[in-house]
Structures are given as structure tokens and as C-alpha cells.
Amino acid sequence: MPNQSETVRIRRRMPAPREVVYEAWTTGEGLRYWMCPGDVISAEATLDVRGGGSFRIVMKTPTEEHVQTGIYEVVEPPAKLVFTWTGSNHPPTRVIVEFLDLGDESEIVITHEGFTIPDIAKRYESGWGAIADKFAAYLAQHHGQNQPRR
Amino acid sequence: MVEYSRDQLSQVLAAVADPTRRAIVATLARGPATISEIAKPFPVSFNAVSKHMMVLERAGLVERKVSGRERVCRLRPRGLRRANAWLEQYRQFWEDRLDALENYVASKAKERRDLNAKSK
Numbered sequence: 001m002p003n004q005s006e007t008v009r010i011r012r013r014m015p016a017p018r019e020v021v022y023e024a025w026t027t028g029e030g031l032r033y034w035m036c037p038g039d040v041i042s043a044e045a046t047l048d049v050r051g052g053g054s055f056r057i058v059m060k061t062p063t064e065e066h067v068q069t070g071i072y073e074v075v076e077p078p079a080k081l082v083f084t085w086t087g088s089n090h091p092p093t094r095v096i097v098e099f100l101d102l103g104d105e106s107e108i109v110i111t112h113e114g115f116t117i118p119d120i121a122k123r124y125e126s127g128w129g130a131i132a133d134k135f136a137a138y139l140a141q142h143h144g145q146n147q148p149r150r
Numbered sequence: 151m152v153e154y155s156r157d158q159l160s161q162v163l164a165a166v167a168d169p170t171r172r173a174i175v176a177t178l179a180r181g182p183a184t185i186s187e188i189a190k191p192f193p194v195s196f197n198a199v200s201k202h203m204m205v206l207e208r209a210g211l212v213e214r215k216v217s218g219r220e221r222v223c224r225l226r227p228r229g230l231r232r233a234n235a236w237l238e239q240y241r242q243f244w245e246d247r248l249d250a251l252e253n254y255v256a257s258k259a260k261e262r263r264d265l266n267a268k269s270k
Contacts, residue, residue: 008244012252014251014252014255015252015255015256016256017259020259021251021255023258024258030254033250036250108251110248112240115240
């Protein structure tokens, strides 16, 4: 079987020159600020931005703590970053971030790659298992209402 | 973004609600196999596995192809992909972060402009 892998790609126009956006990705201050939206209440980032350097981001939600680590593979200021992305709850993948120059503005392209089909299937077994269990419970509850109580 | 209908999704959820079917999906992730090969490690009959396979097939997760005298089962990456909420979670993760990044760089760019205006 060919080595199939899945990719998530996202493009977004940024209201700032690419140097500013690049800096937001490569300083602890920047990362801490924007890496923690939603229910993340705090984030710590330690980074050594150079080829072969590593980073570690700890994100805390009220109930959980996520640790993301990785190694910078390509560091080309202010145009490109490539790093591995390893989390406590998923196999290692790779993230490519491109910063496109549009003068006073810029565009960012994130390519998150390396989700292999076997990995997805494995996740499927565990992750979907949990979802499916909830779904089954939901079904049981709803269908159960029409059935006589035991 | 998510390209499956609610019906397909509930079929998929129903298909993977069963631990045996989840184990079959995991087995097929290692490569295509015949029903007898798949049935071997399970304490259930060939017929039971065949029935499970039909459920997975209807959900679009697995396909069967005739190969000689046997029918070979394989995963349908497309089916798996389309029904894969996990990848969508990553997309959502980055979309959320980019929302925050957008605000952050907008304020940084403004700081820079203000600084430049002052120094002029």
C-alpha cells in the first residue's frame, strides 16, 4: 500500500507585515499570547528557534494540560518555518508555516502534514470509540424512553 | 469543510459503536485481508464477521473486491477521511489560533506604525 498521509492546509490573510507575523511565531511572548484562545487559561512557551532547536508549549485548560513539543527543521526568517509537532495524545506530525509578503499585510499558509491512514485508523479505534460510546448511550437513553422499565 | 451528511455520520457512528467492528477497522489499517483472515483472531463466527463487514461497508468505511475465489476487504481511506472528526479538530485548532494571531499582529502592527509616526 502506498504511504498515504493526510494534510490539513489553512491560508489566512494577516493585517500586519510578515516580519511582525513571523515574530509572533518565534517569540515566547507572541506564542503565549495567541496560542491560548478558547478554554486555554494559560500557556508557557520555551523555544530555541534555529535549525535543530526545540520548543515546548504547555497549554492548560480548567481540566487538562496539553504539552506540545517539536524540533525546528527549517528556520528562514521571515519567510518560512518547518517544525515537528508532537503531542501527548497523537503521533508526531509536521507543520510548515509560510509567511507571504503582501507589503503592509501578509498571508500565512499552514500545512499540517503526516497524518497517516494507519494512525488515523488507530485514533479512530480509541477516539471514535469514546464518541461512539457516548452516541450509543444517547441512543439507548432516547430509545429507552419508549421501552418498559426493567 | 465536513462533507458528510447527518445520515452518513450516524451510520459511521453506529458502525464504530461496536468494539468488534473497531477492531476490524484497526486490523484492516495494517493492510487488506479476506474475511477468514480477519475472523481468525476473533471469538466470533465467520458469519458474524461477515455481518459486521456489511455494516462497515454500508457506512463507507470498507470495500470488498473480488480477487480470485476470495473477496478481499480493504479500508476506504476516503470514507475514513470524510468521517474523520479528528482531522477536523486540527483544522479547528489552527483556525482558532489564527483568530487570536490575527488580533495579536494587528495590535503589534499598530504599535509599530505609532512608533514610526512619533519618530518622524
